Amino acid sequence: MRSTARPVAWLAFVAALCGGPAAADLKIAYIDPLSGGAASAGINAQKHMTYLVDKVNASGGLNGERLQLLSFDNKVDPQESLIALKKALDDGARYIFQGNGSSVALAISDAVAKHNERNPGQEALFFNYAAIDPALTNAKCNFWHFRFDADADMKMAALVNVIATQPQIKKVYLINQDYSFGKAVAAAARRMLAEKRPDIMIVGDELHPLQKVQDFSPYVAKIKASGADTVITGNWSNDMLLLIKAGKDAGLKVNWYTYYAGTLGSPSAIGRDGIGVVKQVSEYHNNALPELDPDAAAFRKRFTEKDDEFGYYRLNTAFLLFAAAANKARSNDPIKVAKALEGMKLNTTVGEVEMRADNHQLLQPLFVSTFSDNVKYDVERTGLGFKTDAKVNARDTALPTTCQMQRPN
């Protein structure tokens, strides 16, 4: 008996620590990497969340309820994310925000749908702000998931539209991370280039292991050997930084059409070598408007580290839509808010946005911009910034969808 008394006592101790009281605020959960290789993205977005939650609370909250932010570290691991999700739901969170890693987003989307099915009356919504695998609003769409970032295909369409206007581009090299998102980028590039510029030759389609490659010089050598004049890549975080670094070391002279060269250390790593040749597609950059967006300015005042850029403008849009939907539904109940969110249109500082009702994909203006030293506002205190090449209106970014959404009644 004595040897079982100890484990029991231990467990009672554990139990006492696990219990927690419920509070009256509206709880929102933020699940993203706060440690590990992708931590810089997760921490940066967390600062955005903190800023936006404070902003909403300063104006009275939503329907009178204050927002409370609960943060969870998932280390970009789908399993950790599900544990965090269970904790969040148990703590009473009804709105889940996540974005870094499409693999995680797919897991959370699935898990939230299952939870809602098994626990009627305790539904939760999933607000995805950065996971852009197209499947989430197509084959794997569900009513509880809303995406606030243009998906990989929409972004590629914007990039290809700009490429189509450049007759000097003849040979394109594709290099991406070897997982669902990277493959989606490569497939979209092939498809859309064939449509818009069939004369362009795709001289390479490389998939490298995700977050594993330290030395990109062999890949850069291949790009060189292929004679490409343009590289299209969806790489993010370290993979983006290291690729650009290796390209710089080898003196590679190509145009870089990227998704993520404007954030999280990439501009600092690129430096002056990127002027005129590095491009990105994004929903905002510091020179998209004649002056800084007021929230971007306020954010930069509050967070003053070098890497604290307002890179997630779409989170701001997400909160604006969230508040507007809660107002329209006159309630914070997830089902009512979701129904109000569908089809909602709103004016933001960069233009009109619309949340599609058929697949819960946000339509917002997209900017294709080039790295330049002739700008009013720089990025990451490098003295360099991005300059708009082209702007696509929200409506024009829409693509057909295969989503067959099951709605609750």
Add this chain to the structure above:
Amino acid sequence: MTRDGETDIPRLAPPAALRRWAATRRLWLVAAAVLIVLPFFPGLDSNFGRSLLSQMGIAAIFALSYNLLLGQTGLLSFGHAVYFGLGAYAGIHLMRAINGGLPIPMPLIPIAGAATGLAFGVLFGALTTRRAGVVFALISLGVGELVLAAMRMAQGFSGGEEGITANRSLGPHPFGLTFAPQLQVYYVVAFWALIATVLMVAFLRTPVGRLCNAVRDNPERAEFIGYDPVRIRLIAFSVAAMFAGLAGGLHALNYEIVAADAVGAAQSGTVLLMAYIGGVGTFLGAILGAITITWLQVSLSDYTSAWQLYLGLFFMAAVLFAPGGLAGLLLLHAPLVRKRAWVGVLKAYVIASLPALVMLAGGVTLLEINYRRATQPEVGPRMTLFGVTMDTSTPWPWLVALGLVIVGFYAFRRSWPLVSAAWRRADNAALARSEGGR
């Protein structure tokens, strides 16, 4: 040690063996009762609490299988998660088949996991168990990395980075159980945990099990008495892999998703951590280690953002000061408790713990201040710790914390002789009692 000609296997007189068998039976019944009642404890009766218990149960089976490998057979493996993960994949694929119409009830999923673990255990074991020690450890590291990379590449089987999902409530519902509520999943986990533990204990009582211990202690001698250590290691390896696969199958059932990380180095490292901190070589150690580490990993991050640092320090302290792990520490006191000589020692512990707590408070404060400054500078210099608000841009918090550490450490060292004296007294009292008492 015995002389030449004698074997090491002890012969037991029937009455003692029978008494021990009955006592052990009681232990299992109590354990079963505790498992049944546990999810209704206050604090554990939420969805999350039951989920935590399920996680702990799965971790316990995994840690026990690792104990079989390391503690009982002496094989240090850095790639044990391979069998866990492959068992999990087998489980999730079977679940998908059930979702598609196969009429097998969900609680039988772990059997598929166990079978897969066994199969791969035999396959990889045949290649790798020819040598023990450091060579074996390195091969296991290599195999682990290879399987992880293979899983990442075999997208059809493993779903790559996103993994494979299934639905545990879409299938036959025996007795009306849908396995949608976490409580039902917990009971499945608890059931299999009990079965697995019973089987592992039974395995170690068989001649093969005893030989595992022999191979761990002295493989050359085992050879002399006529048994091939390589064969024994292979058997132990396969059995350990089987139970790891069982845990993997439960993992698939609990999370309804399996991603490539299930076979990865992080998972292998975690089970090593659990086995070591709990105490290598004892069943209690593996279970304690699993519970402790799971709780720390899940809940510590709620209290502090430096939780990984604390986990690392905890591990180092265990390696340096408590090589027998938590179980070792507890068992150290078992003779005292049995002889009822523990009061004096407890009093000495209480006295010694006060300066230790002071020292820890100072240390934690220093770490927290530094961590906050390095990782969250925008939150500003004001922070609240242990109910005390302080401004870290002034030198006072630093000096106070440093002072606490120094004073606490000094006082703590002064209290060690007290503890040794108490132990000596307790030992003498215990000796006196056992000689004079009966």
Add this chain to the structure above:
Amino acid sequence: MLEIIAFSLLNGVVYGLLLFMVSSGLTLIFSMMGVLNFAHASMFMLGAYFSYQISRWIGFWPALVIAPLLVGGVGAAVERFGLRHVHRQGHVAEILFTFGLAYLIVEFVVMVWGRNPIENRVPAAIDFPLFTLFGTTYPFYKGLMMAIAVAMFAFLYLAFKRTRLGLIIRAALTHPQMVGALGHDVPRIFVLVFATGSALAGVAGVIGGFAFLTEPSMAQSLGPIVFVVVVVGGMGSISGAFIASMLIGIVQTFAVALDYSLLDLLHTLRVAMPSDSPFYAISSIRIAQVAPLIPYLLLVVMLIVRPRGLLGTRET
């Protein structure tokens, strides 16, 4: 074609030399003390971070000297105050101690320098192209890296084979107890070896920090490969470590350049493989995708076939 071969060879040699720089210290430590030092790659990381900090305070060239000395000091302290106590508890405890140490070093680095990659820029003094080949430039710091690695190899080789201390250490590799019995201060030799090994990793870190990103997870990216090098090269053999690191560096780099898969082989042999066959997925895997796997494959094969390694003097 020639271009790709030339650059793959060059990049492969550089990568291999970097691996050698990091693993030469570990060969010493592993061979001498039998300690599987998981924290060795962490010394590499500390070298990078220390050099960054010292460069900011003083300058790059002093950092090249001071940072490795600091790392060597850390190594000496680790051996004297930590490893020595754990030594008597056996190999498992030693391994776990270094395991925990690696973990703690990462946390320490995060606490001081934060989680994000730091801007460890190549200092202006060595940031210029060394030469231009086929239109691609080759940076000078990579050439410096090669020179330092070769110098390291020469130093270790000569120290081992020509000095008295090297003789004692070599003897301790195969007959540690006898060396102790002959009256040499084996514990002091242990400290010296550990410190030297760590300092060598520190030097690698100073230069490697430029080649790779300097961030808290750089140790665990490089860690396993360094073990592979030591094991494949063989116990107690500096030349073995050199050959193994060059082998892995060159093969892995060349593999990335090869876009061939089993499917291509089947095509040339005029064997058809339908795209819905279960083997299609496996056959269409290109060698380039498999490249990061090659070191581990080599490790497993070597340990099964020849646990002594290529030029090892004994097994463990």
